[in-house]
Amino acid sequence: MTDAVPAETAAGGLENLLSEDRRFPPTLEFAEQANAHGDLYAWAAADRPDFWADQARELLTWSTPFTQVLDWSNAPFARWFADGTLNAAYNAVDRHVEAGRGDRVALHFEGEGGDTRTLTYADLQREVAKAANALVALGVGTGDRVAIYLPMIPEAVVAMLACARIGAPHSVVFGGFSAEALHARILDAEAKLVVTADGGFRRGAPSALKPAVDEALGKSETTVEHVLVVKRTGQDVAWTEGRDVWWSDAVDGASDQHEPVALEAEHPLFILYTSGTTGKPKGIFHTTGGYLTQAAYTHLNVFDLKPETDVYWCTADIGWVTGHSYVVYGPLVNGATQVIYEGTPDTPHRGRWWEIVQKYKVSILYTAPTAIRTCMKWGEEIPAQFDLSSLRVLGSVGEPINPEAWMWYRRVIGGDKAPIVDTWWQTETGAIMISPLPGVTETKPGSAQVPLPGIAADVVDDDAHPVPNGSGGYLVLTEPWPSMLRGIWGDPDRYVDTYWSRFKGLYFAGDGAKKDADGDIWLLGRVDDVMNVSGHRLSTTEIESALVSHPWVAEAAVVGASDDTTGQAVVAFVILRGDAAGGDKSADEVQTELRNHVAKEIGPIAKPRQILVVPELPKTRSGKIMRRLLRDVAEHRQVGDATTLADSSVMDLIAQGLAAPA
Ligand code: ATP
Numbered sequence: 321m322t323d324a325v326p327a328e329t330a331a332g333g334l335e336n337l338l339s340e341d342r343r344f345p346p347t348l349e350f351a352e353q354a355n356a357h358g359d360l361y362a363w364a365a366a367d368r369p370d371f372w373a374d375q376a377r378e379l380l381t382w383s384t385p386f387t388q389v390l391d392w393s394n395a396p397f398a399r400w401f402a403d404g405t406l407n408a409a410y411n412a413v414d415r416h417v418e419a420g421r422g423d424r425v426a427l428h429f430e431g432e433g434g435d436t437r438t439l440t441y442a443d444l445q446r447e448v449a450k451a452a453n454a455l456v457a458l459g460v461g462t463g464d465r466v467a468i469y470l471p472m473i474p475e476a477v478v479a480m481l482a483c484a485r486i487g488a489p490h491s492v493v494f495g496g497f498s499a500e501a502l503h504a505r506i507l508d509a510e511a512k513l514v515v516t517a518d519g520g521f522r523r524g525a526p527s528a529l530k531p532a533v534d535e536a537l538g539k540s541e542t543t544v545e546h547v548l549v550v551k552r553t554g555q556d557v558a559w560t561e562g563r564d565v566w567w568s569d570a571v572d573g574a575s576d577q578h579e580p581v582a583l584e585a586e587h588p589l590f591i592l593y594t595s596g597t598t599g600k601p602k603g604i605f606h607t608t609g610g611y612l613t614q615a616a617y618t619h620l621n622v623f624d625l626k627p628e629t630d631v632y633w634c635t636a637d638i639g640w641v642t643g644h645s646y647v648v649y650g651p652l653v654n655g656a657t658q659v660i661y662e663g664t665p666d667t668p669h670r671g672r673w674w675e676i677v678q679k680y681k682v683s684i685l686y687t688a689p690t691a692i693r694t695c696m697k698w699g700e701e702i703p704a705q706f707d708l709s710s711l712r713v714l715g716s717v718g719e720p721i722n723p724e725a726w727m728w729y730r731r732v733i734g735g736d737k738a739p740i741v742d743t744w745w746q747t748e749t750g751a752i753m754i755s756p757l758p759g760v761t762e763t764k765p766g767s768a769q770v771p772l773p774g775i776a777a778d779v780v781d782d783d784a785h786p787v788p789n790g791s792g793g794y795l796v797l798t799e800p801w802p803s804m805l806r807g808i809w810g811d812p813d814r815y816v817d818t819y820w821s822r823f824k825g826l827y828f829a830g831d832g833a834k835k836d837a838d839g840d841i842w843l844l845g846r847v848d849d850v851m852n853v854s855g856h857r858l859s860t861t862e863i864e865s866a867l868v869s870h871p872w873v874a875e876a877a878v879v880g881a882s883d884d885t886t887g888q889a890v891v892a893f894v895i896l897r898g899d900a901a902g903g904d905k906s907a908d909e910v911q912t913e914l915r916n917h918v919a920k921e922i923g924p925i926a927k928p929r930q931i932l933v934v935p936e937l938p939k940t941r942s943g944k945i946m947r948r949l950l951r952d953v954a955e956h957r958q959v960g961d962a963t964t965l966a967d968s969s970v971m972d973l974i975a976q977g978l979a980a981p982a
């Protein structure tokens with residue numbers, strides 16, 4: 321359980337307040353069959369570039385084998401495997417068919433309304449080849465950018481791979497984003513073509529997409545020549561003759577023979593804009609060889625994938641980097657069978673995800689803490705109605721997972737046996753960087769723990785000195801890695817400024833972290849969100865985790881609001897659990913109980929000045945809490961840019977709730 325421990329503060333670092341001593345060693349049974357072994361760490365440390373070269377040769381098929389490994393002479397601009405050539409779509413699809421695995425299911429698609437489609441690797445090969453031919457016929461060539469604005473339907477995967485097949489970098493824009501966000505991303509990437517759909521299904525109703533494309537393209541002159549439109553919902557759509565083309569007209573009749581283009585390893589594979597949790601989204605771009613190597617390597621080892629027998633499901637949308645690396649590229653390069661689901665977890669009922677796990681016998685599930693906390697809020701009797709015994713590995717990504725949410729995930733979803741991998745990474749890192757290895761690592765609830773074999777990370781103080789165990793500071797990456805971003809699209813200076821200027825020679829991730837007594841890494845939230853209370857630097861994550869450890873609380877978000885006496889004061893926003901006793905308490909009772917709970921778990925310094933019960937929290941589409949908007953509320957300011965919010969009505973709900981008398 322959690323106890324208060326004396327704060328140890330490194331110079332300028334974060335105080336390290338919450339302690340967690342539950343431990344879960346791997347079972348012998350799991351360890352014996354695991355892909356990963358402990359000796360990977362020593363192998364990788366002995367010669368890091370050489371280790372990655374071995375992975376690149378083993379996991380990928382190269383058209384021209386590389387002889388160069390890492391070129392860091394123009395740091396921080398890296399080149400990996402630069403004299404090799406390959407094709408990402410060939411690696412993800414064709415080579416499995418050529419190896420006689422064409423009948424293996426690649427995608428089990430589940431539509432929100434219950435419609436399903438199954439695509440084998442052979443089906444996928446034909447669809448991707450046809451789509452590639454269609455793109456070429458519409459004038460898209462190697463190097464041209466294609467914007468993809470689609471729901472989670474098989475065509476989304478097909479469109480991405482068709483782009484990869486011809487070497488046209490894709491820029492996927494989340495289907496829930498506004499016309500304005502889409503317009504900005506189309507302009508920034510100078511896209512030549514947009515792939516979209518009439519609409520998709522969300523919360524039981526068709527939700528239109530094409531009108532947003534029309535609006536985006538109407539805002540200003542753009543480089544877009546064609547809009548390729550998938551028919552999904554059958555909604556009426558406006559049509560611009562000469563520009564708009566139905567997917568079925570362009571793709572269905574196209575030839576299913578297409579030669580994948582052999583591309584240099586450093587050819588850009590995609591551009592993806594970060595989720596904008598802290599500010600203006602950045603157009604992160606990734607290249608081909610290094611990115612695919614690390615996506616495949618991490619997917620195989622972190623999830624212990626057995627492609628012949630596992631059914632893998634990552635709940636991320638393709639609009640997020642997790643959907644790129646762990647729906648499209650990692651799993652398909654590894655020949656996995658996976659589920660993709662179009663809709664929301666509560667449509668038509670709150671057991672929908674668990675019904676899908678039961679139906680397809682999902683064995684590996686990768687999701688986000690926000691989803692786990694939402695299920696906690698709904699109550700464990702819902703997953704209890706389904707057979708989840710097929711699950712053998714559980715993953716988490718996107719935010720720090722609070723220890724209580726971790727425990728719930730393990731017990732309720734994982735049947736108290738499936739190892740949990742808490743994976744830290746970013747759009748910028750391209751693939752998982754810090755995570756336990758199942759079967760190897762003794763796990764700790766709430767900690768991402770160790771850099772993967774081949775990855776070098778540290779926690780440093782203001783002067784870039786590594787902090788001692790037991791202290792907090794800034795998370796940095798100390799060596800280049802294959803799937804690292806190659807820059808910010810069109811803005812090399814911003815790349816250097818944002819990531820490489822804070823600490824000389826180190827990649828600054830923007831996250832606070834601490835090392836525990838064993839040297840394991842705990843993520844403590846964004847550096848931008850760190851609070852300074854009477855000179856103590858406190859982590860949002862630790863206080864939120866303390867709140868979530870109270871049985872009444874399902875979710876919590878904590879911000880620092882300016883305060884006349886303490887500089888900043890802690891203000892907490894909480895959502896109460898549906899099945900807990902807190903529901904019928906008055907706001908005053910909740911506030912007193914939870915303030916005392918935080919004081920007991922962490923210490924009086926962390927006690928929130930104010931605790932506000934809210935029905936929802938503002939989140940990005942990838943499920944991350946947008947604390948800067950809550951800070952605006954706590955400081956009674958006009959709420960700032962909320963364009964990347966998943967649900968823009970949330971801020972109104974919060975404002976109304978706060979205005980109403982308690
Ligand atoms: P922006 O950079 O535009 O604000 P973003 O950082 O939310 O957007 P992503 O690249 O999707 O965009 O998110 C990466 C961030 O998510 C990490 O820097 C970290 O703050 C958080 N994160 C991801 N996984 C974990 C994890 N397992 N534990 C803790 N934090 C995590």
Ligand code: MG
Binds near residue numbers: 594746830
């Ligand atoms: Mg970020």
